Amino acid sequence: MSRAALLVLADGRFPAGGHAHSGGAEAAVKAGRITGAGSLADFCRGRLHTAGLVSGAVAAAAVLGVDPLELDRATDARTPSPALRVAARKLGRQLMRAGRATWPSAELDALARQFPKGAHQPVVLGLVARAAGLGAEDAAYCAAYESVSGAASAVVRLLSLDPFDATGVLARLAPELDRVADRAVEAARAVVGDGVNALPAASAPLLEIGAEAHAAWAVRLFAS
C-alpha cells in the first residue's frame, strides 16, 4: 500500500462534498451550545466518541470485506434521524463519484450499481480506501478525523472563530482520535466473525434532535 494515498483521501480538498456539511455544528451554534473554542472542543469530543466511532468501525469493516448491504442497513439502524440518513447517503454518492474517478475499481462499480441513491458515506469510504490500497486502520482514522474536522472548519465560518484555535482543538483531540480508531478497528474485526451487531452503536441525542431542527430551517449555510 501507499501511505500517501491516505493523505489524498483524508485531504479536506478531496472533492467529495464534505465542505458543505457542518456535522451538526451549525445547529449547535444556533442553539447557543457552541460559543467558542472550548465548547467546540467538547462538541467535537462528543461527536468523535459517538458518530466518529460508529463511522470508523463501519468504514474499517468495509475494508475488511464485510457485506456493504449489511453495513448500510446497520448504519441506518444507528442513524434514527432521517435528515442525517439523507445527508450520509448524499455524501456517500459524492464520495463514490470522486473515488471511482480517482481509484477505479470493479468493487466500487458494483457498489454504485447496488446503491443508485448512494450508500452511507462510511460504507463508501471503506471501499474507496480498499480501492486505494489502504487498510482498515487507515479507513477508521479517516472516518474518525472527518467526524470532527468538518465541524471545526464550519465553526470558523459560523462564529468567525480564529482558524488557529479551531486547528488547535483538532490537534489536542489527536490522542483520543488514536483510541477511537483503535476501538473502531477492533470492533470491525469482531464484525468479520460475529456479524454487524458487533458494530458500536454510540449515539448522541442532541446531534439527532439538532439535525431534525436544522433540516426544517428555511435558510442555512450548511447542508447538515
Next chain:
Amino acid sequence: MTVTGVRATARILARDDGRGGTALPVLEGDGPLALRRTRGSGAEARVMLVGAMSGPLGGDHFAVEAEVGDGARLSVGSAAATIALPGQAKGESRYDVRLNVADGGELCWLPEQLISVHGSDLYVTTRVEVGADARLVLREEQVLGRAGEEPGRLTSRLSVRVAGRMVLDQELACGPGAPGGWDGPAVLGGYRAVGQLVVVRPEFGERPVGARVLGDGVAVMPLAGPAALVTAVAADALRLRRALDEALAAFG
C-alpha cells in the same frame, strides 16, 4: 469474603385466551422483581413490575422477559422508578430486558424512569423483536442523578428488530468514566433526563410518520422500517415525561 450480586429474572407470557381477552400463562418473578396482574381494559392484560427490593446494586444482574403471542395485548408498567445504586459487590450491574411480540400481538412497555445514582455503574440492554404485523409502544427514560446529584455511570443499549430486520440500534453512555464529551453540546449538553419512545405499527410501512421537532429538545423521527422513534432531552424527569406523553398522544 466475596460479595456477589443478586441474580433475578421475571417472565411474562401473554396469549390470546380465545374469548376476546388476553391470558397470562406465565407470570413469574423472583427476589427483587415481582409481577402483579392489575385490572386491564378490553382485550388487554395489564401487568405491574413491582420492585420488591432496592436495586439494581453493584454486581446485581436483573433480567425481564416478555413474550406476546398472536392476538394477545399486553401492557406493562412499573410501580416506581428503578434506582441504580452503588453496592458492596464490585463491578457493574446489569439489567437486561428481552421483549418479543409475535405477528398479530401488541405490547405497550411503559415503565417508570431509571435513575442513575452517584457511584452506581449499570449497563442496561433492551432488545425487542417485533413481528411484521405486530404493534409496539416502548418508552425508556434515564435520569442522571437524583435532584442536584452527579450521576453514576450508565450505559443503555436499545435495539429493535421488525420482521427480522434491525430498525434501531443505539447505545448511550454517560456519567463518570463514559467516553469524553457525553455531557457536551453534541450529546447531552447539561440535560439531566433523556428518553426514547419507539412506536412500531404495520401501517408505518406504507405511510411513515413525518419527521418533526416538538419544541426544544424533542424530535419525532421515522426509522428505516415501519417504526418511529421519539428522542427527547429535558432538564428533569417531569419535563421529560411531559414531552414524551405529548409526543405519544400525537401518534393518535
